[in-house]
Amino acid sequence: MENRVFAKCKICQETFDTDTLLQNIKDNYFCRNCFKESFFVRSRPAAQGDLGTQKKTESEFIPNPDQYVTSNKHHLPSLDGFSTSSVTSMSRLPLQCPCCYNHVSMSTLEHHFKRDHSSKVPIVSIDLDMCCASEFDPELIQYKAPQCFFLLKLQNVGRSYDSLNEKPMVLIIAARLSCKDIDSDSEDSECDDDDSSLNSDKVSRQGDQIIIWAACNIQTTLSCTVAVSMINKEIRNKFFGKMLCLQETPQTVCKEGYGLMLSHLQCQGMTENGRKPLVLEVVVHSP
16 A cells, blocks of 8 residues: 655645645645635736737736745846946857757847747737746657747836846747656666657657746846646646746756756646647746
8 A cells, every 4th residue: 555645735734645736846835726726817918019929818826926935046146236248248149049050149139030030939028927828739849959939028127127238038948858868877768769769840758858948138037937737727837936048958957947847748638648739828027
């Protein structure tokens, strides 16, 4: 007989079997009732530049989510103490575009996406605390090849950013990792498949993990929530944490835990074995 493990809900402090609880990356547990009640839906005006990916209503996640997340001592320094010259010098650094792998500077990032990727990557102007949503098929995410869902131009972000040449822009990126990418020492038979299968556009294996994260063009302490749910909202997985710089690789993001991870079994279950798409929702929170 298996031993049952119990834990307390972070919100209501009631004790439940861990098999019935939702757990975040900080090992906090939430019961289903508290998790559902932490959401509310209200009308919000459409963001300027909306290309159809943003909902007319905002789905706000757990109110004041930072109270459930332990602050990280390794956050990047705030822009309040940044000089314009430091951001300008950083903007000249080459950046490999996750869509075409060409190298562009951060100062020309928006122009590059408008010119070369406007048909595939929507550019959405959005305010802080506003939800941007889009549907996607997880089977189309390729191995170790970052895919951009959309580029968010943040509006009304405060005086700290007004004097900067580069305004905050956030890319929502996803990539598929095999178990070999996650654990190079793994001897699981699932990792012994022919590597040629990794070049296929639509292939997924038992040990796969899809990671979705937010990356900003400048250093910032802004945090974000990335959530993926079924069309009917029956199951929702989410991540709350800091935004990374654009230079981070999928393997680094995975190892550091700064993104939403979806396993192969989760994707199969939430898409009903590939028959339905998933809903991606992103909120960049106020400081």
